[in-house]
Amino acid sequence: MNAGAEPLSLRGTLRASPRLAARHLWGAAGQLALSDIAAGTALGGALPDLAGRAVLLRVADPLHAAIALIELDGVARRIVICPPDLTDDALPGVIAVAGVEALVSDAAEVETQGLIFAPLNLPVRPLAAATQASHRTEWVMFTSGTSGPPKMVAHTLAGLTGAIKPSPAGDAPPVWATFYDIRRYGGLQILLRGLLGEGSMVMTAPGEPMADFLTRLAHHGVTHLTGTPSHWRRVLMSREAAALAPSYVRLSGEIADQAVLDALKTRFAGVPVGHAYASTEAGVGFEVNDGLAGFPISFIGRPGEVEIRVADGSLRLRSTRAASGYLNPDAEALAGDDGFVDTGDMVERRGDRYHFVGRRNGVINVGGLKVHPEEIEAVINRHPAVRMSRVRARRNPITGAIVVAEVVLTEVAVDPATVKTEILDACRRELAPFKVPAMLGFIPALALTAGGKLERAVA
């Protein structure tokens, strides 16, 4: 790929690959030769019907998601990439906001929502007529863990791939893998690096045990491996990790502390261990490759494709890799007037480095999944014995943070132990497990700001 040039469609890129025959996507439940999908389709005869459409990609298997992305890029006007945890009741809103006209699904039974329906089935069959790649497809991704209706941002393939450099000629073909799902920004980056970088990829699937995935990674000879610090801590707790010999180890999606960086440098001796900053909104920001947590203050204001600054304690990025904006009509502007995206990630200067200290507004990052305190407080506050509550992060060496709740009871005499059980039962019923408070305590009062809001420390 030439720097600065508009990339070919994904299928076009594969067709131009000199060593396509040796390249694969290996999933948890099946595999795909990239030469097959370069010339084929898993969408039956439906691909022409999707040309120029806004298409909702809602599949169970991440391998199927990769196939659909290869097929739809350049053909669809817009691909709306549903993350695995998007619930059915969010769909009507998503369809309305994103102007969805067609649905790609790998489910046996599908509620088509009145949309053009394209079932995705393996094996891949030869593509009858070449469908012209005539659209600069908009890639729509969901921001992680928002409270309320899901927020969607629009990217272009050029923006998504802006940080991908051609692999040096003569290098062995890379085998990429990530512990992320490819339908999230961090995982999609790895899929695109594999597809555009003459590589193959090993993909995990929701629910696959870590030991099984690591065994598959060793079997396929993974060379480039990425995940959150929480993913990597699990790797470090696994015997199967001993069989891995990657040449590239990267962390992103959470604060990389010195402990996990040091442990990885020890485990993978001689392999550069770096951590990267990226977000669904701001795109790929920067890599830190000196083995230390945080980033050097020299990154601020340095020339390059991504401009970095710190204002009011938060990290701001400006580059062509940022999303073009939110789709949701009621959303605020994604970037400020100066073009900088405020990431909401708070940093603190210590000596000659900036260190990440948490998220603004108390947003909690549990193993890479974002938790909005208000969503949990709303569930807690519905209990009749609760006057108010505050949910905050507690630092944790395994998942980066856990969710803890402080609850103020009304004056009505109640048994705190019973109330605690009832609150936690309600949370387990209504919230994903990582959002349920890991600890819940009762306190006499909570401080309010002068404006009457709950005081929230940076979390």
Added chain:
Amino acid sequence: MTLVMQEPRFGAGEQDSCAPDVKTDLSAVILAKFRDVAAAQGKTLSPLTEELVLLESGLDSLCFAIIVATLEDDLGYDPFTEAEDVYFPVTLGDFVRFYERGR
């Protein structure tokens, strides 16, 4: 913050097959914590032996995060954060020894 946690108590009735060298009060506290968190999180816990691989114990990362945090409250230290040598235990025996060393 006053935590109204169910207090896991150890001692009488513990029938675990951890090897004698980790059969200490501390190991009893840790084993009780494993059972307690598994019950609270609705997980089925494998038999708690010295050689049990933690990731095959039936507990997920969130469970281990809660175990480490509540042990910090009960014991007053967290060896993952305080240890000089960075180390991630693989087996239950490793985990108990990690806490014994950090004491």
